[in-house]
Amino acid sequence: MNYNLYLSALLMAATCCSMVMTYLSWKRRELPIAISYGLGMLAGSFYTFGYAFEIVSTTLDHIRFWLRVEYIGIPFGSVIWIIMVLQYTGRQSLVHRRLITLLLIIPTLTITAHYTNEWHHWYYKSVTLNWSEGFPLVSLVKGPLYVVHVAYSYILFALGTALMFQMYLRANSRMKKQIALMIIGSWGPYGFTLVYLSGVIYMPIDISPFGFVFSGFFYLWGIYQFNMLRLAPLALQKVFESMQDAVIIFDLDNNLTSFNQSAKGIVEGLHKKHIGLPAFQVFTRYPTLLERIIQGPTVDSKIQISGQADAKFYNIHMSAVNDTNQKPVGKMLLLSDVTEMVRSEKKLLENSRQLKELNAFKDRMFNVVAHDIRDPLAVLTNLMELMEEELQTCGESHEEILQEMGQQIQNTFTLVESLLDWFRGQREGMVFHPVALNLSNVVEVNMNLLQIRSARKGIRIRSDIPLGSIVYADKEMLHLVLRNLLSNALKFTESGGIIQLQAERVEGKMIVSIIDTGEGVSADLTDSLFQEAYSITSEGTDGERGFGLGLTLCREFVRLNGGEIWFDSTPAQGSTFFFSIPTPPKATHFMASTEGRG
Incomplete structure (x- = not known):
């Protein structure tokens, strides 16, 4: 049996090895280097597979056919290999469409020249059979295009080897083993071809395809021992x-x-x-x-x-x-x-903070109830004391005192009912129900509540707010704000003073001002007057209780309604407290002449 059959079997084994490597590369095709490596193995398999049948063929036509099969892969092997080297050495950014197109010019020319050689004979000058080994082998006389193909392949091989050798010099000891296997494996096809073409050793057959057996061994070793080409992450x-x-x-x-x-x-x-x-x-x-x-x-x-x-x-x-x-x-x-989880945690923390605020709000509400009810009850107490004194003097009429007491008791009862209704609506938290309100009517109601007290101190309260001034606010909150600000103005205004209320519409809001001729706000209280933690109380001009939680509640209620509160004060000359409140939207802008009463 001629040895060409054994060589053919060996080449078929090399083909199977290349196909296995191609399959492994396909499984890792998400990696660019796996794609280039797999294509390289596929190109090599065409070479070994075709040559396995070429050396057992008996006619020149059969040999030419298998040469064409081999050249499906031969021209493109070097281009695929240099692309793989660029990727392996960290130069992936260089692998773009323009570079690949330029690299494929010579391979495209090579395969075209090979398939059309019978027309021009520029690739092979002649193709004949040689029976010197006892079986037919092809004898080829190379043409100029064949020389171009070989020169181009070895230029790419030299460039790729230089890149890997440069990488080897810079790499650590662990990487040096991987790179060395890569270099040795790459020398297989090129080294065997160089020996065959140089003629240094007589070779009747082309040993280039057997270089893939050599390469396959080193590549498999590198992949499975060192994960060399990163094909198995x-x-x-x-x-x-x-x-x-x-x-x-x-x-x-x-x-x-x-x-x-x-x-x-x-x-x-x-x-x-x-x-x-x-x-x-x-x-x-x-x-x-x-x-x-x-x-x-x-x-x-x-x-x-x-x-x-x-x-x-x-x-x-x-x-x-x-x-x-x-x-x-x-x-x-x-x-x-975990963005949603973080947001949920923040929401839980925010809910916890709101619960704490609601609990603190409940405590403040008890204070505001006491604050608003205290003054009417104090007036009732004074009237009762006055009645007791008058009853000791027989023969005098007490009708006027009884009427005032009845009116004050009725006002107090109305106030308590109003506060209780509002508290019931606040069980879910600090919510508000804005409606269109006639500001002048709201002011009138609260001036009436403080009429006896202002008369007793000899202070005149005057409203210059135009009739029909409509605002959009929570009714009870607006009452509480006005009551607190008027009450504080009374406390710190000397007998014979004047308290004046004004309102001006500015850019969709009503600016309400309460102007008094009192003693003003001292400099040491200016920065802390509206602070929630402020708990110092000052006595009024008649010994009344001074600033407490009333102003912090005013600030909170005004902000809930979409406004702001501030003041301007000159010691010993008086103060002006301002707060803004929205005006109704166009859809609800109507006359609310009776809103705000009671």
């Missing part, structure tokens, strides 16, 4: 199929190896062209992530990876990826979106 196998979170894989030198689709939605601009690049180039805009990548295994919760105000929150888990022998082969960055 273990982290991707475990989590990519079911993981909804972002997963980003790095090698031990912090070069980007792979990422899933979710990662592209989180890291802006992340693209396959970044694979093979160092992390500091890819994540320049994400210093928080870059710090974790360089730091190594770590776990952080509720981190914002960008500086934007509305940026999402993530749990960051940086862990090591080990191979089956528990040796570290890379790193895995896992990003879990």
